[in-house]
Amino acid sequence: MEQITTTVTQLPQTLEPRNPGLPLDLDWALSVQANTSAIERRCASLPGRRSVKKDHQAAWLARAISCIDLTTLSGDDTAGRVKRLCAKARQPVRQDILQQIGLPHLTTGAVCVYHDMIETAVTALQGSGIPVAAVSTGFPAGLSPLHLRIEEIRESVKAGASEIDIVISRRHVLTQNWQALYDEMAAFRTACGDAHVKAILATGELGSLRNVGRASLICMMAGADFIKTSTGKESVNATLPVTLVMLRAIRAYYNRTGFRVGYKPAGGISKAKDAITYLALIKEELGDRWLRPDLFRFGASSLLGDIERQLEHHLTGGYSANHRHPMG
Known part of the structure; x- marks a missing residue:
């Protein structure tokens, strides 16, 4: 794979026409199937087929950094x-490393927090x-009353969040109530206003890959700017399938x-090699345009460490202790 360069993070609506959504097309959605095997x-074949080394690997890892939503979602956040x-x-890697790889101004894609920490x-x-x-709409379960979930979005936008992860x-997916899912997502999109909205599907709780495909399509029809796998709180989160x-x-x-939807x-x-595998899959399926932070993000924190x-190993030939790369 060719070397890629890193650009400054921008929101989707600054680079692409924003997805306006379209009327619910159930014939299209229900035509979605998934051959699991x-x-x-x-x-399973991807990690063995796609491998990058040396400067190319460093470039891909730098791209991964630029696409990280650096996240803290703990009850004891301060x-x-x-x-x-x-x-x-602001400075995701030690400055001496950034200087040596020629990316002194590299940053992560965003910071993701609960509502109380937005300001x-x-x-x-x-x-x-x-x-x-900001995570919203009763994250992670999404079971609070609908009017409160909508108001939570509005409050987070008012507090300064420019991206809302809903x-x-x-249950709408598990009971095949696709109209309810569409209406809910459309209401969330409206409440976000100019802030762009990432729809978290909680794929580990949807029952089947076919349900994942149908829910993805319906959320995009309802105006989602991004579709996202998981809250990170489920027993099964992001997977390659x-x-x-x-x-x-x-x-x-x-x-x-x-x-284009992100x-x-x-x-x-949590591992650099896994990040490269995800980037390789996106390159193969969607092309280079999606390998940018306005259309792709990792929801992660330990991945950055x-x-x-790995970047220090690239420059020095040795692995350093974790304490040399503090997260905060």
Whole structure:
């Protein structure tokens, strides 16, 4: 694979016409099928077929950094922790390493926090160009009353979040109530206003890859700017088979409408080699245009530490201790 360069993070609506959605097309959605065994074989072959080394590997890892939504979603989050996370987002790798790889101004794609930490993050990131994403709509279960979930979105936008990660009601998918899923997603999109919306499908709880494909398509019809695998709180989070299904839904939507929708795998991606595998799959299925932070994000935190260690190994030939690459 060729070497790729890294650009400054921007929101989708600054580079692409924003997905306006379209009326619910149930015939299209219900035509989606998933050959699970074929999907699993395709994904199992990818790590062995796609490998990058040396400078090319460093370039791909730098791209991965630029696509990370650096995240803290813990009950014990404090303003101090969020400020440290924002400092890490501004300088995700030690400055001497960034200088040596020729990317002194590299940043992560965004910082993702709970609503109460939005103002802290916005202040800490002022002037950096790094957006703040907020999880919303009763994250992670999404079971609070609908009017409260909608109001939570509005409050997060008012507080300064420019990206909103919403969670869908899994029951709509499991009971095949596609109209309810479409209406819910459309209401969330409206509440977001100019902030762009990532629809979290919680794929580990949807029962089948076919349901994942159908839910992906319906959320895009309802105006989602991104579709996202997981909250990171499920027992099964991002996987390559789920990713393949969602990427093909994105491709089908783009081919029919001309609008590009972004993709975000979240949960369980903690190794640099796994990040490269995900990037390779996106390159194969969607092409280079999706290998940019306006159309692709990793929902991760520990991933960044492993990437930083790999970059130091690239420069020095040795692996350093984790404490040399603090997360905050």
